[in-house]
Amino acid sequence: MSKFNTRYASSPTSVKTLNTQELRDEFLIQNVMKTDELIWTYSHYDRFMVAGVVPVKKSIALETIDPLKADFFLARRELGIINIGGKGTVTVDGSIYELDHKEALYVGLGNQVVIFSSKSSNNPAQFYLNSTPAHKAFPTKKIGSNDVEVIELGAPETANARTLRKYIVNSVVDVCQLQMGMTTIKTGSSWNTMPAHVHDRRMEVYFYFEVPEDQAVCHFMGQPQETRHIWMANGEAVISPPWSIHSGSGTSNYSFIWGMAGENLDYGDMDVCKINELR
Numbered sequence: 001m002s003k004f005n006t007r008y009a010s011s012p013t014s015v016k017t018l019n020t021q022e023l024r025d026e027f028l029i030q031n032v033m034k035t036d037e038l039i040w041t042y043s044h045y046d047r048f049m050v051a052g053v054v055p056v057k058k059s060i061a062l063e064t065i066d067p068l069k070a071d072f073f074l075a076r077r078e079l080g081i082i083n084i085g086g087k088g089t090v091t092v093d094g095s096i097y098e099l100d101h102k103e104a105l106y107v108g109l110g111n112q113v114v115i116f117s118s119k120s121s122n123n124p125a126q127f128y129l130n131s132t133p134a135h136k137a138f139p140t141k142k143i144g145s146n147d148v149e150v151i152e153l154g155a156p157e158t159a160n161a162r163t164l165r166k167y168i169v170n171s172v173v174d175v176c177q178l179q180m181g182m183t184t185i186k187t188g189s190s191w192n193t194m195p196a197h198v199h200d201r202r203m204e205v206y207f208y209f210e211v212p213e214d215q216a217v218c219h220f221m222g223q224p225q226e227t228r229h230i231w232m233a234n235g236e237a238v239i240s241p242p243w244s245i246h247s248g249s250g251t252s253n254y255s256f257i258w259g260m261a262g263e264n265l266d267y268g269d270m271d272v273c274k275i276n277e278l279r
């Protein structure tokens, strides 16, 4: 069985009262990418699970964790994988999928043996993993660079010029509820997801990477009229409750992977906040 940490769901009323460290303990996930081991964070928001694995000395198998009370990890779940490192492979019940830098794999419910490996220990794969409960077995599918849906958002004038890449969304691959993609901020811009939004029917997790050494991203959360911030370093993730905005501004440009789960699969189903009404 794999190791795991549990994060409970909390109400906006109680979150208002948290100090800096309490807010971090509740929502921030530090050192997501672990070398040669897989340690899950199990959130009670939509039972979303987050981990990162870097196989260097050995291959790593996907193992169940005790709270699932399941014989194998994907007995009642689906899994999304985005590789942000060197070339790697994911073996799913004997089928080998090669994942290059910034390629993804969707693994459906029911697969029993999933193994993560790197092609080279000098430039290992870095697999970022999100998993959600699933009710139906959809086929496992690789999402290569050419399969991704790319959209350009924002503008330099508003410091939010960015490229958004949809990997695991229902127009690209059949899924039960998981959605994943990657957004890269352009040089000179700093803001992601501005104008900010909420989607009370869906939770979200942001994983910040490609944050240069000695730089940071200030992540904003909370209800639109009651916001808080969390300073984040490279390789850290943050859980966004359904009632919370999730937007960040970096001291340089950066990238992040977003993963969502909840009521529907409509990527554009957001309640956008008026920038000058945020508090």
Ligand SMILES: O=C[C@H](O)[C@@H](O)CC(=O)C(=O)O
Residues within 6 Å of the ligand: 153, 162, 164, 181, 182, 183, 192, 193, 194, 204, 246, 258, 267, 270
């Ligand atoms: O609900 C959608 C998610 O918050 C992200 O896809 C938003 C994002 O990457 C951006 O605007 O920069």
Ligand SMILES: [Zn+2]
Residues within 6 Å of the ligand: 197, 198, 199, 204, 246, 270
């Ligand atoms: Zn969102």
